[in-house]
Amino acid sequence: MISVVVLGSGTSTGVPSVACDCATCTSADLRDKRLRTSILIRSQSTCVVVDTSMDFRRQMLDNHVMDLDGVVFTHHHFDHIGGFDDIRPYNFRSGRPLPIFGLQETIDVLQSTFPYAFGLVASTGAAVPSVDVNVVDSAPFSVGNLTFTPIPLRHGKSLRVNGYRIGNFAYCTDVNFIPESSWPLLEGLDVLILDGLRREPHPTHFTIDESLDVVRRLQPRQTWLTHIAHQIRHADVDPTLPSGVALAYDGLVIQSS
Numbered sequence: 268m269i270s271v272v273v274l275g276s277g278t279s280t281g282v283p284s285v286a287c288d289c290a291t292c293t294s295a296d297l298r299d300k301r302l303r304t305s306i307l308i309r310s311q312s313t314c315v316v317v318d319t320s321m322d323f324r325r326q327m328l329d330n331h332v333m334d335l336d337g338v339v340f341t342h343h344h345f346d347h348i349g350g351f352d353d354i355r356p357y358n359f360r361s362g363r364p365l366p367i368f369g370l371q372e373t374i375d376v377l378q379s380t381f382p383y384a385f386g387l388v389a390s391t392g393a394a395v396p397s398v399d400v401n402v403v404d405s406a407p408f409s410v411g412n413l414t415f416t417p418i419p420l421r422h423g424k425s426l427r428v429n430g431y432r433i434g435n436f437a438y439c440t441d442v443n444f445i446p447e448s449s450w451p452l453l454e455g456l457d458v459l460i461l462d463g464l465r466r467e468p469h470p471t472h473f474t475i476d477e478s479l480d481v482v483r484r485l486q487p488r489q490t491w492l493t494h495i496a497h498q499i500r501h502a503d504v505d506p507t508l509p510s511g512v513a514l515a516y517d518g519l520v521i522q523s524s
């Protein structure tokens with residue numbers, strides 16, 4: 268049994284968005300306050316965060332995450348890597364590099380964005396993040412007692428993204444196309460967290476209707492939509508979704524086998 272905490276359910280701008288006074292951005296409903304998309308996965312002995320969002324520091328503080336066994340990255344967009352520098356307190360506490368796992372291009376962008384953390388620029392003596400780099404592709408890998416099976420996904424025309432399956436739980440964010448060979452990896456799910464940006468079409472994210480097509484094919488027991496934009500006001504849209512599908516929100520805790 269694992270427990271999954273939705274640390275952030277918001278699209279890249281976060282919700283509310285800067286410089287917007289729409290009904291969602293001015294809503295008092297806490298479910299309309301969305302940090303950047305990320306989850307925490309916990310077993311009895313292991314705690315892993317998926318992506319270091321731009322809100323990573325806030326997310327670790329709000330959820331009292333004292334120790335991390337690793338960071339697993341989905342892809343290199345800044346909303347998913349922007350909080351990387353804030354892993355340093357975990358280095359200080361453990362005295363060890365933090366294991367990170369990601370596609371080669373994700374690691375490449377981490378290195379070009381944060382070169383000081385990888386010894387690629389001269390050290391100034393300041394504390395820098397310390398990581399153990401693990402390049403992953405499509406083969407399963409373990410972090411502590413959790414086994415991650417990568418789910419190859421597409422985000423726009425050409426960008427590879429990894430979704431991940433752990434037991435009967437799967438996390439598929441930042442996706443607008445599931446390659447045919449990935450569908451079998453998503454059969455028999457207990458819980459699926461799936462990209463569902465908004466109702467209007469988007470070149471790199473599933474709309475809510477496109478997500479519902481995926482749900483009809485896969486039939487997970489429960490689906491939560493994430494990476495939600497400010498066009499979606501929780502109280503308006505959540506009741507319109509079919510049974511077994513709901514909008515995720517920050518702080519949501521899910522149990523899965």
Ligand SMILES: [Zn+2]
Binds near residue numbers: 279304344346441
């Ligand atoms: Zn994103």
Ligand SMILES: [Zn+2]
Binds near residue numbers: 289
């Ligand atoms: Zn807005």
Ligand SMILES: [Zn+2]
Binds near residue numbers: 342344422441
């Ligand atoms: Zn993205």
